[in-house]
Amino acid sequence: MTAAFELILCLMILGTACVALLVRDFLAAIAFFVVFGNLMGLAWLALGAVNVALAEIAIGAGVTGVLLILTRGRLLALGEQIDGNPLGHWLNLGAAVVCSAFAVVLGAAVLSIAPDDGLAPVIDRLMPRIGVENPVTGVLLAFRAYDTLLESFVLLGALVAVWSLAPADAWPRAPAALRMTDPAALNVAESFGRLVLPIALVVAAYLVWVGSDRPGGAFQGGTVLAGGFLLAAMGGAMGLPRSDDPAFRWTLVAGPLVFLAIGLAGMALGRFLAYPEGMAKALIVTIEYFLAFSIGVTLALLVAGPPVRAETVP
Amino acid sequence: MMAGAPLFLILLPLIPAIISFSLPERLAVWRNAVNLLFALVKVGIVADLLRQVRGGVDLEWRYTFLPGHDFLLRVDTLALLFVSLSVFLWLITTVYAIAYFGRGPNLSRFFGFFNLCVLSATGVALSGTAITFFLFYELLTLATWPLVVHNGDEKSLRAGRIYLAYTLAGSAAFLVGILWLKTLVGSVEFTAPPDLSAVPPLTLTLIFVLCVGGLGVKAALVPLHAWLPAAMAAPAPVSALLHAVAVVKAGAFGIVRMIYDVYGIGTVAELGLGTPLAALASVTILYGSLRAVMQADIKKRLAYSTVSQVSYILLGASLIGPFAVIGGLVHLVHQGIMKITLFMCAGALSNRLGIKAVADLDGAGRLMPVTMGAFTIGALGMIGVPPVAGFISKWYLGIGGLQSGAPWVVAVMAGSSLLNAAYFLPMLYRAWLLPPPERAGFRELGTSRDRMLILPAVVTAAAALAAGVFASSAVSPLTWAKLIAERGYLE
Amino acid sequence: MSPLDLLVAAPLAFMVAALVLGQGGRWLILAAGPVMLGLSAWLLALPPDAAHLVGNWDLPLGILLRADGVARLLVPATCVCFVAVALYAWPEFSPKAGRETARAHTFWPMLYLMWGGSNAGYLTTDLFNLYVTIEMVSLAAVALAAMGSLAAGLQYFMIALVGSLAYLLGVALLAGHYDTVDATLLAVRARPDLPTVLALAVMTAGLLVKAALFPLHGWLPPAHAAAPAPASALLSAIVVKLGFVIILRLWFEAFAEVVRPAAIHLLGGMGALAVIYGSIQAIRQERLKPLVAYSTVAQLGYLFLAFPLIWNARIPGEPWAAVLVHAVAHMLAKAAMFLAAGLMLKAVAGDRISDLGGLARAMPLSVTAFALAAISLMGLPPSGGFTAKFLLLHAAIEQGQVIYAGVLVIGGLLGAAYLFRPLSVAFGASAAPVVRAEGALRVAAPLTLAALAIALGFAGMTLIELSSIGAPPAIALPLAEEPGP
């Protein structure tokens, strides 16, 4: 990859971000935001961070994009205006000056830090002890597994928080159906959804499996799974679960729970979240599978939103 | 007795307080019994302590509550003067309050806080360091506030607000003063006065102003006195308490401690702080009396009288001479006994006859001769008529003024006595010499509750008389004040 | 085995259990209470240097957990608050008429998430790990705030989001600069250069928003006033403290060598303004819960006002202890006050202060809890609040910091002005009929919390000793009179 390519990529990232923020029509804004996310993915590829690229494209662009589109649809149906406000107000000018100044200072700070591979040598030395090859997975699930454990609870907590918004009389119904209303579109989506879900399952499983040695992992796999679920739900191939369905609740908590249990088991053998010699890889893969599945379901449900009163809400 | 005795003495009222708070109103008999019992027990303990301390026993209890800040309780002669006044008058007031309220609302709460006041007042008396004193001084504010607002009407609530505004601001100033002093000279203990020689005089003066100003709020020094007349909205037993013992005395007591046990007579004289304070006290004495003359309401009149009388103590303390000190200290007790008599009588008058204003007093002596008899003794004492206790105080103060080279004090005494006469004598005249309005079938001592209501005033009036007549006996307040002066201040 | 992990793992396990159990989730507090109190006691009993690496992975890569004085004071206090609030919340967040409701179900997992998150935050030294814990706490806090007013909740959410990102930006700069985000390592490595100073500035700004320091407090009163009483209690008592603790760690441990006096006085000045502004706003409120909420704005000011006092102190240990004691006392007292206010408002017809007439007679225990909490908040003796303000005032006078000393004194008086107002009305007589709404268990919660806030006033020496455990070197050793490089 050449320097010129990187330069153009960065300019495009900035350009799409600009448009996504400032364009009047919100649908266009979302479209540019998705493009922006994909360009960010390219940037991560250029940085040699394939793991992040996968996560950025799947989550940053994909899931967030779907979420924004869905929310826009719901808001429009409720008669809410989401268009941007006109530029040119003198306050905006002031904001522009302040933000540019901040960006300049930040840029100066960034410039004074020399990019280097930092802890990469340290991590390289440690990798043999856990038996996996992908250093990012190593960091996520071994060296800083504690972060990841807490983060899986953040995700779970976010879903609970979304549920807490349910109207008093809507609990414990399912979230608003994602089925498309246009019959023709529904037809396409239905067959597409039926096709996509199994593929998504396979891809997710594969991503998690390779994740231990090559780029991939629980988050990327989980996101693919979530995408599959969402498409299937849009096509009407599957309904959304009621929030008091016990099996569904177990699905949600399985990942964090297994992670926590393995962490506590490590404590019995010595230290919280310590993996016994030789079992590290097996445990990491186990955690990743459960985590990927729970993340997939959680992300899909997060996008779907809180339970609603009646089935007819857009 | 063990070293924990001071702590025990202070914490003792917690028991009746907790019992009072938790007993429902319908168990009033039990509550009253518990309160009386503990008040009696306390009198007994203090009597024993008096005997021991007279024999030269020193009791102290120390606990480091923060680094460099000791919580110190000490029983010394000055402390015991205040403590014995408190416990004696508390017993009296308890009896009176039981009779006064009968079966009114919120009495469990009242007696609960009442006991917390005893706790704080005893703590104020026994404090051995400035910071310990502050702790109890502040607690006293908190414990008296619910008593001030006891009636719950708009007037009481307003009085409560004014009371808090004044006293909390005052204690904040005091706290700043003692902390400032502490950072300069280390721990401020009353028994071991700090070495102030290294501190610049201006700083010392400022700290003195902060502390005395802060304490002066509770002692109702002009111009910090306005809360006291406002607090008249409280029921009579509370007024009796605020005015005779707990609050105003805590302030005066604190100032005495500042002058004699923190700064020391020498430093106060060196800094030239005695004379301004004496002048301020004199202004307060005259101003309070003048305002009292103008009041039509009995309790208001008594309140301004308190403003005036408390400053006698400060005058005595700030003059710095043996007779003046003795006069000031003994007035701490005398004023308490006399003023509580007056308030209890005023309460009885309003409770039994609905008399609130001076103009309504006509013929009250014929209707309630016993009450008015006690009132008369108290009033004569305040004016300084021998042989009532007030005369002794004024006598010593006057001579003290001459001794300390401040002959104007005699003029202040005389002026104040004239004014005292000007506001008390018309009341006595109306009560005894004018005919009463028709009040058919009224009997002063009709029920046992009536007798309970009037008995306390009779006892304190008798005590005021006795303190004057037997001033030279071994157990009189005067003898004790002389002992304090000998042991502490006149070496 | 170590309580350092279990204090985080246990609430998360309870969160999962509460989520799965649904209707029965509220029963879990009966198990969680004893377990967490036991773990807190264990934490207190640990040897002074107790610390360990999660999973045995060494710094700079791994994550260090540590039982320092801050954790030893705040974790148990947090635990007591959570237990009391949970017991109080029990009837409110129960199934209605046999049916599970969204609130009754989600409240309990959110409570445990917040519990685990705040414990994790107090125990870790890793700045990125702190970011995750901040998000755990914020997430739960937003959900709880939204239970009262969705609009206030959304406003809070947006502010909290930007605050988190500002913090994350700082972490990103530090990670790139020093290849570690561990506070103990940064304490050794940090240099006063542009990226470090900028990182500290944006992190502090982000955390100040979360800690609601004036003038970044705007989101707090509406959110805290509108939420249900148990939620308000948690928001005011727990949530804002985490931001403060992290700032404390950054300024006195990780970047003690970077911080300059001007900056520390800026923070102290903002704290002083917060005390005055919050108090005046509280005085102006006509309704009870906004009054209590503005009181939080004022009380948080003291925490930051203390910064210059710690910085300049001859014996920094004392103001350091003071600020921690204040945090703990405010935690207990403010939770007690919100819970008591909840009971009082439930009993009367309205939400205005003037509606409270005669409550001292109708609900003596609730009013007592409110009054005891008020004593600590005003800083009157004997109480934890007094101990804290006393030590701070002492430090301010010792250092000749007249302005800070003045604010401490005036703040206390203003506190009395706004807190005695509802009390005064409650002690007044009222013709309005009063519903008796004191359940023994429910009123026990605020009463216990308030009593503990008072009891702290008797444990000054113990608290100071606790707070000095593992204190940053800048605190443990007296600094020079003139701070500087």
Added chain:
Amino acid sequence: MSLPAALGHLFPLTGAALVGLGLFGFIILRHPLRQLLAVNVIAAGIFLILGGLGRGEDVTDPYPQALVITGIVVSVALTALGAAMITRLAEDRCAPAPTPEPPGDRDA
């Protein structure tokens, strides 16, 4: 892969610009959903700084990469919560619930 020295900072600098841009958007935009989008831009900028500064001569430091992945997941979780709140608020605003939710703690 060897880069001209000035270009070594390219991605982190882009990140810094994105942070400024996102912040500007957050300030000027009125609708919370658009603000949410701006927040996502800021987050992306921060991640780019974090990751870009870990770019070494031949490998990119996996440590910031892992932090970024954690950050991305936290960010999407929060975005979803924000979107849900915005939707619910709009619902309440345009069609008040048939049984209005009792305020605060008086629903027992």
